[in-house]
Amino acid sequence: xxxxxxxxxxxxxxxxxxxxxxxxxxxxxxxxxxxxxxxxxxxxxxxxxxxxxxxxxxxxxxxxxxxxxxxxxxxxxxxxxxxxxxxxxxxxxxxxxxxxxxxxxxxxxxxxxxxxxxxxxxxxxxxxxxxxxxxxxxxxxxxxxxxxxxxxxxxxxxxxxxxxx
Numbered sequence: 001x002x003x004x005x006x007x008x009x010x011x012x013x014x015x016x017x018x019x020x021x022x023x024x025x026x027x028x029x030x031x032x033x034x035x036x037x038x039x040x041x042x043x044x045x046x047x048x049x050x051x052x053x054x055x056x057x058x059x060x061x062x063x064x065x066x067x068x069x070x071x072x073x074x075x076x077x078x079x080x081x082x083x084x085x086x087x088x089x090x091x092x093x094x095x096x097x098x099x100x101x102x103x104x105x106x107x108x109x110x111x112x113x114x115x116x117x118x119x120x121x122x123x124x125x126x127x128x129x130x131x132x133x134x135x136x137x138x139x140x141x142x143x144x145x146x147x148x149x150x151x152x153x154x155x156x157x158x159x160x161x162x163x164x165x
Contacts, residue, residue, distance in 0.1 A: 001099050005077030006034075006084050012108040013087045015040070016053040016060070019108075019148055020085065025055050027149040030083045034061040036068040036091055065091065069098050089132035089143075096139060104142040107133070107156055119159040122147045130165055 008028050015035050033054055040046040041064040054060045109122045116124035123145050136143050145156040
């Protein structure tokens with residue numbers, strides 16, 4: 001099922017922050033930023049903090065996986081320009097399992113963690129994130145690694161090969 005209204009899908013463990021608020025939102029001319037995160041969606045404080053980071057005039061939807069999936073399937077974003085952000089690529093695999101069509105995914109930022117391997121200045125991936133990225137790629141989705149819009153749109157496989165993953 002097509003994800004109507006969604007113009008860009010980004011993996012960024014910081015979710016809404018300066019680069020997303022200014023460079024990506026403006027560059028993509030979005031009118032909504034959607035975050036799919038079960039924990040944050042259930043925390044009024046966390047939602048308020050993220051909403052403060054969003055640029056004025058851009059709506060925010062901070063939703064649980066279940067609610068986001070239902071809204072997308074219902075066509076609630078048709079006619080909008082939505083930037084979809086998730087913390088982990090595994091969430092995008094789950095969207096796919098729900099029958100939603102992803103065509104391109106950008107991995108913008110994944111912080112260095114104890115079980116991760118750095119593949120690019122702003123991207124470190126864990127074994128489970130690597131598997132999720134491979135699953136997306138194997139199903140025909142173009143997965144890029146791009147921090148900001150004016151950085152070259154490079155296929156993440158190039159960075160994974162250099163890191164010997």
